[in-house]
Amino acid sequence: MANARELKERMASIQETRKITNAMYLISSSKMKQAKKRLNDTEPFFYAMQAEIARILRHVPDMHSHFFDGRQKKSLDERKTGCIVITADKGLAGAYNHNIIRLAEEMLIEPGEHRLFVLGELGRQYFSKKDGLEVDTDFRYTVQHPTMHRARLITAKMTELFEAGELDDIYIIYTRMQNAMQAEAEKIKLLPLKRMDFTPENIPYLSGVYREAVTLYPSAHSVMDSIVPNYINGIIYGCLVESYCSEHNSRMQAMQNATDSASGMLGELKITYNRVRQADITQELTEVIGGANAQKRK
Helix, strand or coil: CCCHHHHHHHHHHHHHHHHHHHHHHHHHHHHHHHHHHHHHHHHHHHHHHHHHHHHHHHHCCCCCCHHHCCCCCCCCCCCEEEEEEECCCCCCCCCHHHHHHHHHHHHHCCCCEEEEEEECHHHHHHHHCCCCCEECCCCCCCCCCCCHHHHHHHHHHHHHHHHCCCCCEEEEEEEEECCCCCEEEEEEEEECCCHHHHCCCCCHHHHHCCCCCCCCCCCHHHHHHHHHHHHHHHHHHHHHHHHHHHHHHHHHHHHHHHHHHHHHHHHHHHHHHHHHHHHHHHHHHHHHHHHHHHHHHC
16 A cells, blocks of 8 residues: 555645646636637528528529539449548547547448548548548648638638539538537538528528518529528538537536546545555554553563
8 A cells, every 4th residue: 555645646646637627627618608609690691691592592493503513414433522521639528539530431431432621630640541541631720719711711622622523522520519418420511502401391490581582683693603602601610610619518528527537536545545644643653652661661
C-alpha cells in the first residue's frame, strides 16, 4: 500500500486534472450556446430561400434547371459522387468522430466513384491514409467557429464541380444534435435537387406561401440559378453549426464523465489516505508507549 505522502501527491494531481476537465466543460458549453444562437439568427433566411424555390417550381412547372438534373442516363457504377465529411479538429469528444467516419465508410462501399471532401483534421488524417481513396487535398477548412463565409466558399467549390460534370451527386455527412444527451451522424443529399422535396407535403410550413403570386425578373431560370446556391449555402452552414454544437456537446459529456470519475477517485483516495494516516498514528503511539514502558523497566 502507498504511504501517506504518495497518496497526497496523487490526490493533488487528480484535483488539478479535475480543474482542467471542468474548465473544458465550461468552455465547450459556452461555444455551443454561441453557435446555436448564430444558427437561429440565420435560419429565417434559409427558410425564405426554400420557400422561394418552391414558389418558382409551382408557378413555372416546366422550367428546367441544371441543379435539378438527375443525370438519369448514367448507371450507378458510372456515377461520380462527392461527399463532404465533417469531423473534428480535436479529440476528447467521445464517439463523435467514430460515428461520422463509420457512416462515411458505409457510403464508400456503394457503387460508383467516390471523392471525399473532409473538414476537420482528425478525419483528414484518417482518410488520407486509406489506400485507393480519393481525398481532395485542397479542401482544407477548419471546423472551428463556423461562419457563413466559409460555407459560401464550400458551396462555390461544390456547385462548380457539379456544373462542370465532375460530380453527379453531392452529399454531406454531419452530426445532428437531437437533444442535450444524444447526437446522430446523418447524410443529406445536396445536389441534384428533387422537385418533390419542395412541396407542402414534404415541407409543411410552405402551405401558406406556396400559392402566392410571384414576379420573376429577369427570368425564372436566372432567379433559380441565383437562389439555389444560397439555399445550398444555408444547408452547409447549418450542418457546420450542428456538427460544431454536437462536437462540443460530446466533449461536454466526456469532460463531465471525466470530472465525475476524478471526484470518485478522490473520494476513494481520501478514505485510503485517512486509513493510512490512522495506521501511521497508531504505529507512532505504539512505538512511544513501547519506548516509555522500556524506560520504566530499566
